[in-house]
Amino acid sequence: LAQLMDSETDMVRQIRALDSDMQTLVYENYNKFISATDTIRKMKNDFRKMEDEMDRLANNMAVITDFSARISATLQDRHERITKLAGVHALLRKLQFLFELPSRLTKCVELGAYGQAVRYQGRAQAVLQQYQHLPSFRAIQDDCHVITARLAQQLRQRFREGGSGAPEQAECVELLLALGEPAGELCEEFLAHARGRLEHELRGLEAELGPSPPAPDILEFTDHGGSGFVGGLCQVAAAYQELFAAQGPEGAEKLAAFARELGGRYFELVERRLAQEQGASDNSLLVRALDRFHRRLRAPGALLAAAGLAEAATEIVERVARERLGHHLQGLRAAFLGCLTDVRQVLAAPRLAGKEGPGLAELLANVASSVLSHIKASLAAVHLFTAKEVSFSNKPYFRGEFCSQGVREGLIVGFIRSMCQTAQSFCDSPGEKGSAPPPALLLLLSRLCLDYETATVSYILTLTDEQFLVQDQSPVTPVSTLCAEARETARRLLTHYVKVQGLVISQMLRKSVETRDWLSTLEPRNVRAVMKRVVEDTTAIDVQVGLLYEEGVRKAQSSDSSKRTFSVYSSSRQQGRYAPSYTPSAPMDTNLLSNIQKLFSERIDVFSPVEFNKVSVLTGIIKISLKTLLECVRLRTFGRFGLQQVQVDCHFLQLYLWRFVADEELVHLLLDEVVASAALRCPDPVPMEPSVVEVICERG
Amino acid sequence: MEQARALTPQTAETDAIRFLVGTQSLKYDNQIHIIDFDDENNIINKNVLLHQVGEIWHISASPADKGVLATCYNKTSDSKVLTCAAVWRMPKELESGSHESPDDSSSTTQTLELLCHLDNTAHGNMACVTWEPMGDGKKIISLADNHILLWDLQESSSQAVLASSASLEGKGQLKFTSGRWSPHHNCTQVATANDTTLRGWDTRTMSQIYCIENAHGQLVRDLDFNPNKQYYLASCGDDCRVKFWDTRNVTEPVKTLEEHSHWVWNVRYNHSHDQLVLTGSSDSRVILSNMVSISSEPFGHLVDDDDLSDQEEHHQEEKNKEPLQDSVIATYEEHEDSVYAVDWSSADPWLFASLSYDGRLVVNRVPRALKYHILL
Known part of the structure; x- marks a missing residue:
């Protein structure tokens, strides 16, 4: 209980303390309340003043509005009249233009300012069309028609005369189109004209082909062809595409057919010219000519993808390249045979007393070096086809097949094979005593083939592979096969040599035994x-x-x-x-x-x-x-x-x-x-x- | 041991296997050895006949009469050598297969009976004699230098009358080396070889039918007719080659073999299976070739209809036969000197003999496997 009493006294003490705290708080805040009440009272007074002034402002604004409404009402009238007058003026000017149109047109036509005339006509056309029910306008329209017709006629005239170049013609066509001439017909005519001009170029080229006079060299020829025909074709194509773009795919098709046909004839001429080049020995000129030819055709090629001219040109170049390879192979063969003939002549030549002819070893060296130099020359010549600066050298054919199948297989391997064959053929000619090869030749060829087996074949092939970086994956004849062939040839030749010489001595012995008693x-x-x-x-x-x-x-x-x-x-x-x-x-x-x-x-x-x-x-x-x-x-x-x-x-x-x-x-x-x-x-x-x-x- | 180059089967004998061999000796009397081969016991019997007129270069037996044969022999007199030809008859008891082998050959040596000489005084050296293959043994052709002579044997062959002849004309000394009488075309054709040229002759007119110039690179040594294909013949020569010809197209040989390493002296077709071709050469080898591709049986033996009883079996057989190729069947190297003569037996088509210069005669059989392959 005493404890309870204690806590009660404690509580009472705390309540008293709280009471006194509250009293002090109230005393402290009283002044603040007083001042706040004062401020609110002052604000009330100010607002009242402000309201009055706002009312006055509203009145003034109403007066201003009123004034402005009145002013605009008075101006309205005048503005309307001015607009009308301006309209009339424009109309009158148009009318005047219309009335003057026939004479202007005539003048333009007379002056040859066809463009101007067509522009005038274009401007008047629609109006005249609209008001043609009015007699006066009708008359003008008729006049205009007459003049326009004359104009069109003159334009066509000019167009047909064709004397002027393609750009002017294109202009004519443009004007005619603007005059509303039918586009289909025009593009026919346009192409016909272009054809006329291009055919003229072609005839010129054909004349250069001419059978009797030595034609200008191939480079000049392709230059002429390139600038004349191909340039012309380019212009025509460009103009056509510009003018007749609206014609859609049909028009493009027409142009493609046109280009295909003329291009075909051009190619024919080029091929004929190239065929004349077939026998020529100089490749550089030919390659340059082909390069120009090909390069030149790439422009219209891009322009006329459908006509396939670029592909056709590439094909021609490829064909020519193949033919050149064939030509070089023939050349090599001929050179080899020539060497053999020389050797035979030297062997057959009667020995002057005391003066020895060139020895066999020397002859062999001559033949070997001459053949090798021919091979190198041929390689160098065909190498031009793959030169970097030549426009067609990056075509897949020239990068792959040409190098591996063409040069390596066709030319080099082909030549070595044919050489072996030629040599072997000397072993297979029994009987015909007149044409039998001299034994020394057999011996020489045998040694030559043996040398090929030991060194030359691999040397030549390495040279070829180096010059023509063969990227093609197609299988090629390995060196070992060729070497084996060469060795076999050498063996056969030597065996044949033994037989022939053995036979010569045998015959002597045989006769000596048979004829004696x-x-x-x-x-x-x-x-x-x-x-x-x-x-x-x-x-x-x-x-x-x-x-x-x-x-x-x-x-x-x-x-x-x-x-x-x-x-x-x-x-x-x-x-x-x-x-x-x-x-x-x-x-x-x-x-x-x-x-x-x-x-x-x-x-x-x-x-x-x-x-x-x-x-x-x-x-x-x-x-x-x-x-x-x-x-x-x-x-x-x-x-x-x-x-x-x-x-x-x-x-x-x-x-x-x-x-x-x-x-x-x-x-x-x-x-x-x-x-x-x-x-x-x-x-x-x-x-x-x-x-x-x-x-x-x-x-x- | 004596030298020998002449060999022939006893052509008219079709039961016993008999060969006739002629010796070459300048010092002793020459002989004709009759060689009997006993196939069952694998024994060779020999009977000897004297041929005293001279060394024998060529021998051929009559196709009609077992006892008759012709030889070409050298007659040496006054330091002159002349090759003559004569027709002979052997003693009756030796005509057909020998029954008892004489123990002592020297005591029982018998002599040939001369039927007639082929008179060549006007024609030169006799190179060879060939009988009409299918005839009655009355017609004979001999080649002497550049002459081809057709003889009629009259009055039991006691007289030889020159029926007709032809001769080669041309530059140089033309000389026949060999000749064969074709069994085809009613026996009206003969082929001859001189130098590198082959020629065909019609025996009725004695005119040339075809000519294969430069048939071989060097001298042609021998030729033979395919017994079953009438236009085919084989030739061989010093160029070590054997060539097969179709006489209708003489520009190119049908086939060429080059297996020997020296002159080929003899080529013989098997009488019944013409794919089997035998050659003898001075490289002392004998080669048996199987020329299936140009034979009359290109796919092996033709199957008779009777054999078709079982289809399946037949198919199997056919399959087995397809892969035959031209090939060398065997090279026989028993000889130690040049082989100048080879020939097939007239009685047994699977048997042949070869004769080398040192006098060795070798009898061989076609390998059994091949024989069955051809027969079945």
């Missing part, structure tokens, strides 16, 4: 001349081949085996062999047989492919010759001295032929076989003493 021949005193001839010819061939081909590999034994040891060896062999044959008995047979066995254990392929070296070539030739000798000997019958002669001849051959071949054993075997066969074909085989044989042979 071996039964009744005298005791041999000499080596027969034909054998010396064989050795001489073989030596000559050796020299000839040596000029172009490397030595090649021999079997080691022969390099240091001298002539002396060889002859001793061979004679001892002979002795061992013929001794028993005086009295036919078994040993001889076995001896012979074993020899034969030996010979054929390593079969000799007589006509076998040769390798690219001198020794292989000579081996081939000697093999063919000796095998022929063997077969021919087997077909004859020999007397004792006949056999001895064969002995002498064979020994002689042995002495001189071994040095040419890869394996001298081969010569031994074949010659032994010849002597053995002769012995078999002899009813009375008494061989000559080897020493005597040697003496005879050494005596030469």
Whole structure:
């Protein structure tokens, strides 16, 4: 309770404190209330004054309005009259213009100010049309019609005369159009006129084509064509499009047809002119001409997309480019054939005593360099077609197909192939003895093809690829294929050379065996001349081949085996062999047989492919010759001295032929076989003493 | 062992496999060896006949009489060599297949009976003799230097009468190297070779029918007629080539083979299956070629109607046959010297013989697989 009492006293104390606080607040704010009441009272007074002044202002405004209304009422009248007068004046001026129109028109027509006249007419036309029911206007209109008709006629006259250029004509047409002449007819006529002029240009061009007088060069021609015809066509097209734009697609179609037709004729002329250029050797002029031609046609091309002139022009350029490629290929072929003819002439030319003609190696170098320079010249010439500054070089054809299929495949690969073919064709002409190529030519071509295989083909193709950055993805002949072809050609030529030379020597040997009466021949005193001839010819061939081909590999034994040891060896062999044959008995047979066995254990392929070296070539030739000798000997019958002669001849051959071949054993075997066969074909085989044989042979 | 170049089948014999070989020897008596091949036992029997007049360069058997044959032989006298021709008859008991092989050939050697000489004193060296293929064995043609001579054998072949002749005229010494009598056109055509030229002759008028100039690059060694295609013939020569000709178009050969590495001396068509062509060469090889594309059986053997019993089987067979191509079937390298003669057996079409200069005779068969391929 005491606590409760405490809190009550506390509360009372707090209430008292609050009471006193409130009293102080009221005292403090009392003054403020007083002053506010004063201010409100003052404001009331001011407002009353203001109201009075506003009323006065309103009165004044009403008075002003009244005044202004009155003024405008008085002015209204006058204004109306002035407007009317102005209208009348304008009308009168128009009327005056109308009345004066016929005379003005006449004057204009007389003065030739057609434009002015047409403008007048245009202005009057509508009014006259509207008021034509009034007789006076009617008269004017009629007059105007007459004059306009005359005007139109004169315009047409001028138009038809066509003497003036395209711009004036265009003006005429414009005026006529303004005079309301039918547009369709006009555009027909316009085109007809344009055609007349353009055809004139074409005729001029055609005259330049003229058959007999040497026409101006192609550049001049295309310039004429470009400025005359193409320029004209451009103007016509531009004017037409300007004038007859309203005609819509039909008109454009007309123009396109027109351009197509004339363009076609122009192209025809250009192509005829280009055809005359076909034989020309200079490409730069042609390319420049084509460039101008193409460039010139791009303008109307843009103007007349529908006529397809630009495409047609591009096509022509492409065609010409193709033809040039063909031309260059022909040129290269002809150059190659020319080289061959030269070589043949040099080879066929009689050798002046003491004065050697150019050697084979020199001839080969000449041919190779001449062919190469021709190829380079051709490449340079066709390269012009792809030059940057030439307007058509960025066409897809020239960037892709032209480079890869045209130049690389068509020209270069084509040429190398055709070269190989030409060369191979020399291998395939049997029989015709008159036209048979000289063996030296075969040899030379073979070396040429081999050189192509080892170096030239890849060089040329690299050169081509560098000059013509081939972007086309179409497949091209790889270098390796061409090289293989060239190698095959070289191989065939060389094999053929061996056959031909082998045949030459074979024929000598064969004739010498066939024509001689071996039964009744005298005791041999000499080596027969034909054998010396064989050795001489073989030596000559050796020299000839040596000029172009490397030595090649021999079997080691022969390099240091001298002539002396060889002859001793061979004679001892002979002795061992013929001794028993005086009295036919078994040993001889076995001896012979074993020899034969030996010979054929390593079969000799007589006509076998040769390798690219001198020794292989000579081996081939000697093999063919000796095998022929063997077969021919087997077909004859020999007397004792006949056999001895064969002995002498064979020994002689042995002495001189071994040095040419890869394996001298081969010569031994074949010659032994010849002597053995002769012995078999002899009813009375008494061989000559080897020493005597040697003496005879050494005596030469 | 003696040298030999002459080989012929016994043409009139169609049962036994027999070949006649002539030897070439200047030192001993020459002989004709009758070679019998026993197919079943794979045994070769030999009978020897003496041919004493000289070494034999060419031999041909009568197509009508088994016992009759003709030879060209060298006669040497007074250091002159002349090649003559004569018709001979062999002893009766040797005419058909030998029954007992004589143990000692030297003791039983028999001699040929001379029927008649083909008198060539006016004509020069005889290169070859060819019989009328289908005839009665009474007509014979021989080639001597530049003459072509048609003989009639009269009175049991005891006399040869020159019926007609023709000769080559031209620059130089023209010489026939070889000739064959065509089995077609009623046996009225003969073809000859001289130098590089092939010529056809009509035996009735002895006039030239066709001429293939420069048939080969070098000398033509031999030729043969296709037994089943009347215009086709094959030739071979020193240019190592074998060429096939259609005589109606002589500008180009139908086909050329170049398999040998030296002169080709002999070319022979198989008598019944003309796609099989045999060649012998001085490269000592014998080559058997299958020239299907230009044969009379371009798609293999024609199937008889009887065989069509089973359609399916037939189709299968046809399929198997299509892919035949011209090809070399086999190269025989048994010889060690030049092969100068090859020929087919007249009795067995699958068998042939080849003869090399060293006197070795080799008998071979067409490979079994190919035989069945052709037959089935």
